[in-house]
Amino acid sequence: MTRFWMLRTGGLAIAIGLALSAQEPPAGGAGQPGAGGAGGGGIPGGGANVPGGGGLPGGGGGRGGQQGQQQPGLPGQDQRGQNPFPSMDMQRPLFLSGKVMTSDGTPPPESVTIELLCNGSNPRPQAYTDSKGRFSFQVGQNQGMMADASVSNNDPFGNDPFNSGGRGRSQGGLGGQGRGISERDLMGCELRAALPGWRSENVNLSGRRFMDNPDIGTIMLKRLGNVEGLTTSATALMAPKEAKKSYERAMNNMKKGKPADIQKDLEKAVELYPKYAPAWFELGRIHERGNNVEGAKKAYTEALSSDPKFVYPYMQLAGLSARESKWDEVADSTERLIKLNPYDFPAAYFYNAVANLNLKKLDLAEKSAAAGLKADEFKKIPKLNHVMGVIAAQKQDFPTAAEYMKTYLKLSPLASDADFVKKQLAEVEGLAAENKAK
Numbered sequence: 001m002t003r004f005w006m007l008r009t010g011g012l013a014i015a016i017g018l019a020l021s022a023q024e025p026p027a028g029g030a031g032q033p034g035a036g037g038a039g040g041g042g043i044p045g046g047g048a049n050v051p052g053g054g055g056l057p058g059g060g061g062g063r064g065g066q067q068g069q070q071q072p073g074l075p076g077q078d079q080r081g082q083n084p085f086p087s088m089d090m091q092r093p094l095f096l097s098g099k100v101m102t103s104d105g106t107p108p109p110e111s112v113t114i115e116l117l118c119n120g121s122n123p124r125p126q127a128y129t130d131s132k133g134r135f136s137f138q139v140g141q142n143q144g145m146m147a148d149a150s151v152s153n154n155d156p157f158g159n160d161p162f163n164s165g166g167r168g169r170s171q172g173g174l175g176g177q178g179r180g181i182s183e184r185d186l187m188g189c190e191l192r193a194a195l196p197g198w199r200s201e202n203v204n205l206s207g208r209r210f211m212d213n214p215d216i217g218t219i220m221l222k223r224l225g226n227v228e229g230l231t232t233s234a235t236a237l238m239a240p241k242e243a244k245k246s247y248e249r250a251m252n253n254m255k256k257g258k259p260a261d262i263q264k265d266l267e268k269a270v271e272l273y274p275k276y277a278p279a280w281f282e283l284g285r286i287h288e289r290g291n292n293v294e295g296a297k298k299a300y301t302e303a304l305s306s307d308p309k310f311v312y313p314y315m316q317l318a319g320l321s322a323r324e325s326k327w328d329e330v331a332d333s334t335e336r337l338i339k340l341n342p343y344d345f346p347a348a349y350f351y352n353a354v355a356n357l358n359l360k361k362l363d364l365a366e367k368s369a370a371a372g373l374k375a376d377e378f379k380k381i382p383k384l385n386h387v388m389g390v391i392a393a394q395k396q397d398f399p400t401a402a403e404y405m406k407t408y409l410k411l412s413p414l415a416s417d418a419d420f421v422k423k424q425l426a427e428v429e430g431l432a433a434e435n436k437a438k
Contacts, residue, residue: 091182097136098203098216100129100193107133108221110232112193117202119188122378129193136214139181183209193219196311196344224343233277233307243273250282262286270302277307284316293320311340318351330355338371346376346384353387366391382411386421389428398432 100112107129114135115123127137186205193200198221239247250265263286269279284299297320300313314337321329334352337345349372356365369387376384389404405425409418 092210093141094139094181094186094208094210095136095214096139096191096216097134097214098219099135100133100200100219100221102198103220103222107131108193108195108198110195112195112221114219115192115194117190117192118185122380123192123194125194126191191216191219193221195221197224197341198222199224233303233310235273235275235277235307235310239269239273239276239279243269243276243279246272247276247279247282250279274302275306277303277310277313280306281310281313281316284313288316288320293324296320308336309340311337311345314340315345315348315351318348322351322354325358327355327358331359334368342371343375346372346381348372349375350381350384350387353384353391357387357391362391362394366395379411382408382415385411386417389421389424393424393428398428398435401428402432 100108100114102108111131112129112133112135113125114127114129114137116126116139117123126139127135129135186208189205190202191205192202200222201220203216203219236244236247246265246269250262250269253260253262253265263283266279266283266286270276270283273279280299280303284296284303287293287295287299297317300317300320303310303313304317314333318330318333318337321327321333330351334348334355337348338352349368353365353369353372356362356368366388369384369391372381372384373388385404385408389401389408392398392401392404402425405421405428409415409421409425412418415421
């Protein structure tokens, strides 16, 4: 038994270390909507390297299509025998607009992601707000959106540490591939604004008709207490004019897909203003995309040196350190992030649990994984259950270990390590039965 758990625990650590990817802000980094992202964890062209798993989850399939014919002469028909009122199953494009405001009546401090939630599924990004908090979009037509924490790219090593298990590899017909949606598709759907450190009211879309005014009004954001971490950096406000110009030029080139001069502009920005934390952060992402790990680490460290409350570099550093199995560094980066924002980064708890598991600090690992499960409102990181199962097995609590592993397999039936976990489950169930028989 000891040999089994040494092998399996070590194997888990290696797999996670290779596949870990860090959480990034929306496209464009520090509040700049629409910019292209660098690859996660040194993966070239990785795009949005955030936890979740390979696609847009959930979403009811588009229903219906052509409206059915009715018998002529029945009430509610026009002279051609057609129902003048569109069926709830008829698919049409749906456009929505509105604005986001904070509870003190001002626009958000940075660009906010507008998300769609349907029937308890993971939120799906739809649009970003502009500098005045306004947004407009066609539901489901979120091409070019950088994924948030619920979505990640496929890992080149064949691993997915957050293992959505292949759930929701497409948008389930909700406006995808140029199709419209039906009014019935909107049943159980809501819109919300997503910004770390803030909580949004939800706007109910159930019962919404295509002929309704597309303006849904104002979505209010309320600042959470006990959140010191910031997704924008005060250093951006203090940057001199020429440094800001270089940074903005780099962000614009990201949006336009013109990478040639991005690094040069960012380097110019930090040369003109060495404490420009967002510029250092974006420079780090560029280095990651080019597999320049040391350059990326230096840039992220400079960003945090300039502004220790700027949250995004912590996750990037944790991902880089995990790939090198530097678990002390992973634990340190994630502990700092969790203290700054204990609500919005369940991936930080995952990293921290894995780091402490490798450091043989089982109590700390269990505490982090349990807190991560509580913070993971939409179950974006099912792998937390596997980690809890391994910890329980290490503590000889085989029935509990089996339950966590079953939960993981239920949430991620198509995960790349599903067969591996099934073997672990079979063994812990056997050990539980042996203990019960004694």
